[in-house]
Every structure is written in C-alpha cells, then in structure tokens.
Amino acid sequence: MRIFYHLGRYTLFLKRVFGKPEKHHIFLKQIVREIDKLGIDSLGIVIIISVFMGAVITLQTAYNIDMPIIPKYTVGLAARDSILLEFSSTIVGLILAGKVGSNIASEIGTMRVTEQIDALEIMGINPAGYLVLPKVIAFVFIIPVLVIISMGVGITGGFLAGSMTGEVPAPEYIYGIQFAFQPFYIIYALIKAVVFGFIISTISAYWGYYVQGGALEVGKASTKAVVSSSIQILLFNLILTQLLLA
Structure with missing residues (x-):
C-alpha cells in the first residue's frame, strides 16, 4: 500500500513542480x-x-575471444556496441543517481527541515516549482551531453588499452568501431539518458521535499532517493530496450 501512497503523492508533487514559474x-x-x-x-x-x-x-572481450578464426576487429565492434547501448547510458545514469540524486535530496531536505520551504510558501511562492523545476530542466538538458562525452571517452579508453597492451592493433580497433555502425544506437542512448535524468531529478527532489525531522532524516531521505532512482533506472532500462530495440 505504501507504494501506491508514494506514487499518488509523487504524481501530485510533479503537478506542483511543473506549475507556472514565478519570474x-x-x-x-x-x-x-x-x-x-x-x-x-x-x-x-x-x-x-x-x-x-x-x-x-x-581487454575482457579480447581475452575471451582469443581464437584464430575470429578477427581482431570484432573486439572494437563489441566494445563500441557495449558502450553505446548500455554502459554510457545506464552505468553513467546509476553513477549520477548516487552523486546528483543524493545532492538534490540532501539540499532540498535541508531546506525543508530548516523551514526555508515553509517560508517560501508563506510568501506565496510555489516551492516545488521554484526549487525543483530548474534542477529537472537543467539535469535533463545536461545528462545527454555527459552521455555523449562518456561514449567518446569510453571508446578512446578501449583504444588506448588495446594498443598499449598489444591485444588489439590500432587499425583493427578503428576498423571495428566503424564496422556496421548503427546511428540509431546513439539516439537510443540519448533517449534513455533523458528519461534517466528526469527520473533521478524528480525522485530525488520528491524524497527531499517531503522529509520530516532533522539531519538524520535528511540522510535517510538521500539514501532512499539513490535507491529508488537506481531501481527505476533499471526498470525503465528494460522497458525502453524492449520498446526501442525489439
């Protein structure tokens, strides 16, 4: 029953968040x-x-397919698809759920327990829209940029590791990351990034906004925000994969 209670309150919270901005x-x-x-x-x-x-x-791909009949460029192909499809969106999303999610929950939770949010309500300002909406828009905007950077840096890291260890010659790796490239993989990763950004920012803000008590409760709210965001990221990762790649 508590799941439905939080779901209903979260829906009402989103309605307040997306109200008309003050100025x-x-x-x-x-x-x-x-x-x-x-x-x-x-x-x-x-x-x-x-x-x-x-x-x-x-390196793991190179060590596990070390067979003469499998060309070396397969390592670059496998690394590229793994990074584009899963790691640069989902893993980065989970990492940011810990860093950004806890930051948002603790910041808003501290404002709640120190009665700063109550002061905004007394002044006739919508605290949810004033405090949360800029965070949601900013994070939804910036997380696709972080994912794109992660893609480029991850592929470069694979290139350096393969070249420096001698497991994958540079020409083979470069040919592999170009072989049978599907541009939709990048679009798929960016769609996931936007959804994950919305999940992280709104769920974390929700737990911080409704915290009650003192500093101990703020810490608990931050933990709940990270755990809830991570679970939702994994759930929506499965849903989006089924919808977009099936």
Whole structure:
C-alpha cells in the first residue's frame, strides 16, 4: 500500500513542480546555475569511469575471444556496441543517481527541515516549482551531453588499452568501431539518458521535499532517493530496450 501512497503523492508533487514559474529571468538564471552544479561538476567522475570502463570492456572481450578464426576487429565492434547501448547510458545514469540524486535530496531536505520551504510558501511562492523545476530542466538538458562525452571517452579508453597492451592493433580497433555502425544506437542512448535524468531529478527532489525531522532524516531521505532512482533506472532500462530495440 505504501507504494501506491508514494506514487499518488509523487504524481501530485510533479503537478506542483511543473506549475507556472514565478519570474522568467530568475528561473533562467537558476537553470544555468543548476547546469553548472549538477552537470559540469559531474564531468570529472564521468570521464574517469568511462576511460576505465572502455579499457576493461576491450581487454575482457579480447581475452575471451582469443581464437584464430575470429578477427581482431570484432573486439572494437563489441566494445563500441557495449558502450553505446548500455554502459554510457545506464552505468553513467546509476553513477549520477548516487552523486546528483543524493545532492538534490540532501539540499532540498535541508531546506525543508530548516523551514526555508515553509517560508517560501508563506510568501506565496510555489516551492516545488521554484526549487525543483530548474534542477529537472537543467539535469535533463545536461545528462545527454555527459552521455555523449562518456561514449567518446569510453571508446578512446578501449583504444588506448588495446594498443598499449598489444591485444588489439590500432587499425583493427578503428576498423571495428566503424564496422556496421548503427546511428540509431546513439539516439537510443540519448533517449534513455533523458528519461534517466528526469527520473533521478524528480525522485530525488520528491524524497527531499517531503522529509520530516532533522539531519538524520535528511540522510535517510538521500539514501532512499539513490535507491529508488537506481531501481527505476533499471526498470525503465528494460522497458525502453524492449520498446526501442525489439
């Protein structure tokens, strides 16, 4: 029953979030600030994870198909498809659910327990729209950019790992990442990124917005936000894969 309770309250929360913004110039300024805080600050961890992710995928593929009858360019092909279809969208989404999701939940939760949200309501301002909507728009806008960067960095990491270890010659790897390329794979990954960005930002804001108590409850809300976002990402990953690739 609690699932239906939270689902109903989450729906009402979204209705408040997407209400009319208070002042457009302030609203746009907040979006730019949130893009910097939620997106640009996450660039470092995305690059680090993507480099090692691409390197590990390439080496594992090379070690597991080390057969004379299988051409070496297959490693590049497999690494490319793995990175484009799954790792740069889903894995990066899960990582950002931990980093960005906990940040959003703790920030809004702290404002709730310190009665800053109550003060906004007293002044006649819609707190959900004022605080949450800029975060949602900013993150939905910036996460596809992070995913594209992750794709390029991951493929480059695989190239460096294959070349430096000698497992995959550079010409073979380059031929593999170009072989039978499907542009729709990138569109598929970006669609998933937008959905994941919406899930992370709204669910995390929801748990922070309705927190009650003190600092301990804010920490619990952050944990619930990360766990809930991660579960929903995995669920919608399955749904979108079935809808878009079946």
